[in-house]
Amino acid sequence: MKISLVYISLSGNTASFIKRLSAFLQERHESVEIEQVDIKDMVQAGRPFYAMSQPFIAFLPTYLEGGNGLDNGDIEILTNDLGDFIAFEENYKRCFGIVGSGNRNFNHQYCLTAKQYAERFGFPVLDTFELRGLNEDIKRIGLKIEELYGL
Numbered sequence: 001m002k003i004s005l006v007y008i009s010l011s012g013n014t015a016s017f018i019k020r021l022s023a024f025l026q027e028r029h030e031s032v033e034i035e036q037v038d039i040k041d042m043v044q045a046g047r048p049f050y051a052m053s054q055p056f057i058a059f060l061p062t063y064l065e066g067g068n069g070l071d072n073g074d075i076e077i078l079t080n081d082l083g084d085f086i087a088f089e090e091n092y093k094r095c096f097g098i099v100g101s102g103n104r105n106f107n108h109q110y111c112l113t114a115k116q117y118a119e120r121f122g123f124p125v126l127d128t129f130e131l132r133g134l135n136e137d138i139k140r141i142g143l144k145i146e147e148l149y150g151l
């Protein structure tokens with residue numbers, strides 16, 4: 001059994017969350033393999049996108065160009081590679097859903113890109129967390145992932 005966590009992280013908050021979430025899940029399920037797919041790393045290293053062979057969860061921090069999230073400010077910047085990976089070879093069909101992250105200071109734009117991806121690809125927003133996420137976020141989201149994988 002393998003759990004796949006596909007993510008992008010520009011300033012390290014999502015990467016930190018993924019590391020802690022993986023540790024939480026690994027501790028509770030020693031025999032389960034936890035795969036972390038770092039999209040920024042893949043692109044920077046020039047490794048080609050590929051079709052996911054099994055179900056995964058996507059993690060997406062929000063980076064939007066200015067605005068207020070109502071009548072402007074809904075243009076995604078910096079994270080588009082994750083969307084391209086999800087679109088590649090219909091990977092979205094194997095995506096259980098997306099976990100959005102962001103900063104509540106952005107008000108209406110809080111975690112907006114995850115909602116846009118859910119609409120675009122037809123999978124649910126599973127949850128959201130702020131910045132690096134609290135331990136309670138790790139636990140809540142970890143339990144949801146266990147349920148999705150039938151653990």
Ligand SMILES: Cc1cc2nc3c(=O)[nH]c(=O)nc-3n(C[C@H](O)[C@H](O)[C@H](O)COP(=O)(O)O)c2cc1C
Pocket residue numbers: 008009010011012013014015061062063064065101102103104106109110111112130131132
């Ligand atoms: C240029 C810029 C734009 C951002 N725009 C938003 C936004 O529109 N909505 C939001 O919730 N968070 C926004 N954030 C906050 C980031 O989503 C947040 O810091 C996140 O934890 C970054 O994740 P990362 O460190 O994994 O890249 C923005 C941050 C930056 C630097």
